[in-house]
Amino acid sequence: MFFTKLDRAKYISHLDMNRCMSRAIKRAGLPVWYTGGFNPHMYLTFPLPLSLGCESVYECVDLKMTQKVDFDQMVSRLNACLPPDIQVFSAGEQKMDQKEIAWADYEICFRNEDGLKEKLTSFFNQQEIKVIKKTKKGEKEIDLKPHFSLVSMEEKEGKLVAVMRFATGIELNINPTLLLDNAPFKLDVLTLKRLMVYNHQMQSFC
Template identity: 50%
Template sequence: MDNANDFRPIRVFFSKKGDAIYISHLDLTRCMQRCIKRSGIPIWYTQGFHPHQYMTFALPLALGYESECESMDIRLTEEMDLSVVMELLNAALPRDIRVLRVTQPKMDPKEIAFAEYEAEVSFACDSQGEKFLALLEQDQILVSKRTKKGPKDVDLKPLLELLSWEEREGALHLSLRLPAGSTLNLNPTLLFDAFCRAYQCETAQWKVRRTRVLTANFTEFC
């Protein structure tokens, strides 16, 4: 039986934008499987009664989010120029999913500790900038996070880092850093929900883009 360690692991970094933000993680996996098969890349299949393409994603993206830093690990059954792999994948993928680079993995996904986001959000209430800052100054920002064991209360206050913000053209433009990875994975939507509860208003609209994935010492995941 073939040993997975005998085959060459590669890491594919890609962006997910435009209409692709409405593709769930499960559908993204299916999309990648079909596109890899269409591309002709010699991918390794797992062994057993139900062989399937070996494919893992470091940090699945929330539905509705854009990203500039998604990554997927696969294994090849033969040596290939990584620039050719990138070219073949982009030729097979839909236009809103683009491979940015293909490398050999240097870090374990378990090393991921943070993710950074840029968000544009407007709330259906007055003085949203002042109220947003007032929310961040509270002693606690309690949110309810869904987990496999059910809802869990989390205090965002010590976990959230606001890197920058400004109010422009009726919307708040935010740059945020939040915990990410297997231990605790939070996304900015929790903060928006907390704002709505605190000030009894509804989120009019929001756009979120993940820009960086980082390790505990703030090194970019690679």
């Protein structure tokens, strides 16, 4: 299933997002599959958990059903049980494995200041951008330069809106804030929103 996570929902943690979706599915009366064993639980997998404070118009969750369901009916029944900022817009059979996820587009809205566009362009165009990335094994220095690109950037009503593409997935997952927090000047980020997720061939994840 694909869903949105907007406005106030950006403050919901991944754990609470899991609980929210589980409860909505239960209330909707969908024939979802539960794991076996001593502590059965609803099988839900979020291939690409969203960072706290980030919105998205393209979130995904995988689940199993014990019987066939009408996907359109599934969407309408679920949305009636979900808050307005979290709404399912599509459901269907899985076509891609989550291991295929490679890139994601984000819309980043900055409070515009004189010369900000030029400063950001100069920052992004450096030959290398070394940062410290925290991993489960500890901290390591990486060069962000090969792992992001600027798709577009334009000024709108006192704001600077940039669409950027970042490496995303199991092998390497770059949070946009890792780049923004290492800018050599202060940035006032108003909103951060995930727009789309792609595989290695730049096909929309589905």
